[in-house]
């Protein structure tokens with residue numbers, strides 16, 4: 001576990017230049033070094049940067065959300081699903097546990113639904129334009145909890 005809390009603004013684009021996500025106009029994202037709060041490939045690029053610094057980071061899929069894994073795709077009979085209409089693109093947890101993986105319905109037939117447990121950004125090379133807004137020492141509470149607190153971090 002690192003000892004710094006880093007806040008940054010980011011704009012995420014795919015290889016065609018399409019914006020997928022951005023913190024612009026909102027709170028920056030805040031994370032505790034080494035806590036796994038952001039993808040590792042991006043964190044590695046941010047370590048050592050100072051407030052006000054900007055960086056253009058391109059990550060291969062394997063350093064971002066990983067390659068698409070066919071073993072995370074399953075076909076489930078509709079009668080085994082909770083009774084409701086399911087459409088392609090629907091996302092839900094694959095179990096009652098709050099930590100159950102989130103799956104996406106990628107195909108629906110009269111009898112079955114195909115559920116994909118891969119991250120929606122799996123197998124995509126991604127570009128992040130980042131600007132560091134703050135670097136500060138983590139508090140004892142943050143180190144004990146293993147995550148950042150305050151704006152952009154955990155609230156509790």
Ligand code: ZN
Nearest residue numbers: 145147149154
């Ligand atoms: Zn906490």
